[in-house]
Amino acid sequence: MTGRFISFEGIDGAGKSTHIQAVADWFRARGADVQLSREPGGTPLAEALRDLVLREAMGSLTEVLLMFAGRRDHVETVIKPALAAGKTLLCDRFTDASFAYQGGGRGLPLAVLDTLADWVQEGTEPELTLWFDLPAEQAAARRASAREADRIEQLDLDFFERVRAAYAARAAQAPGRIVRIDASGTVAEVGAAVLNVLQARYPAC
Numbered sequence: 001m002t003g004r005f006i007s008f009e010g011i012d013g014a015g016k017s018t019h020i021q022a023v024a025d026w027f028r029a030r031g032a033d034v035q036l037s038r039e040p041g042g043t044p045l046a047e048a049l050r051d052l053v054l055r056e057a058m059g060s061l062t063e064v065l066l067m068f069a070g071r072r073d074h075v076e077t078v079i080k081p082a083l084a085a086g087k088t089l090l091c092d093r094f095t096d097a098s099f100a101y102q103g104g105g106r107g108l109p110l111a112v113l114d115t116l117a118d119w120v121q122e123g124t125e126p127e128l129t130l131w132f133d134l135p136a137e138q139a140a141a142r143r144a145s146a147r148e149a150d151r152i153e154q155l156d157l158d159f160f161e162r163v164r165a166a167y168a169a170r171a172a173q174a175p176g177r178i179v180r181i182d183a184s185g186t187v188a189e190v191g192a193a194v195l196n197v198l199q200a201r202y203p204a205c
């Protein structure tokens with residue numbers, strides 16, 4: 001039995017977390033065994049690494065190695081077993097975030113990221129990625145009224161525009177997997193766009 005692996009991406013404040021629960025409800029209403037997870041994090045070890053990476057000052061290469069170290073543990077101990085058990089695994093961020101943040105934002109060479117992704121994922125890849133796309137300025141305004149900024153969220157608008165551009169480049173390379181959601185509308189409008197994608201993608205559900 002092989003489950004479904006769906007990831008949620010976008011710059012901080014784009015609205016991923018707001019919509020992931022509705023997607024879980026949509027699949028559950030259709031009989032799926034849904035499991036939610038997130039990166040960085042998703043296992044006790046990876047959550048400990050998340051605390052470090054979002055708080056401690058470090059270089060870009062250290063940052064990406066910690067992201068992929070956590071991802072390896074997550075893939076091995078959570079994602080692969082969930083898919084083997086036929087579950088629908090919804091993950092708040094996955095490897096596209098490393099290409100966007102550490103590749104686009106920090107400027108690390110994409111060849112390094114490709115190698116890390118090959119080693120760490122061993123072919124485990126989302127079948128669908130919902131990319132919540134929003135201008136950096138609008139995302140920053142949403143974040144400002146919602147929460148205190150962590151180490152990465154404190155970076156400037158230019159950083160987040162580079163991250164956004166890197167997501168766009170990833171989407172252009174994987175048009176069958178990554179679906180862009182215009183996240184600039186109201187919560188209801190964005191939610192409707194998400195449901196449209198699900199209905200088109202899983203008509204038999």
Ligand SMILES: Nc1ncnc2c1ncn2[C@@H]1O[C@H](COP(=O)(O)OP(=O)(O)O)[C@@H](O)[C@H]1O
Pocket residue numbers: 010011012013014015016017018019132142143145146183184185186187188190
């Ligand atoms: N479409 C929207 N319009 C206005 N505010 C929104 C919208 N979607 C989410 N928000 C708010 O913006 C903030 C960030 O949303 P969140 O879902 O946490 O983003 P992310 O998980 O992508 O960082 C939250 O306070 C949320 O309530």
Ligand SMILES: Cc1cn([C@H]2C[C@H](O)[C@@H](COP(=O)(O)OP(=O)(O)O)O2)c(=O)[nH]c1=O
Pocket residue numbers: 012013017038039040067092093094095097098099101102152153
């Ligand atoms: C998975 C991943 C996340 N990140 C960053 C994006 C976010 O700024 C941060 C934490 O992600 P996230 O949990 O989505 O933050 P929030 O719920 O506060 O929006 O980690 C990377 O830089 N690289 C990665 O590979």
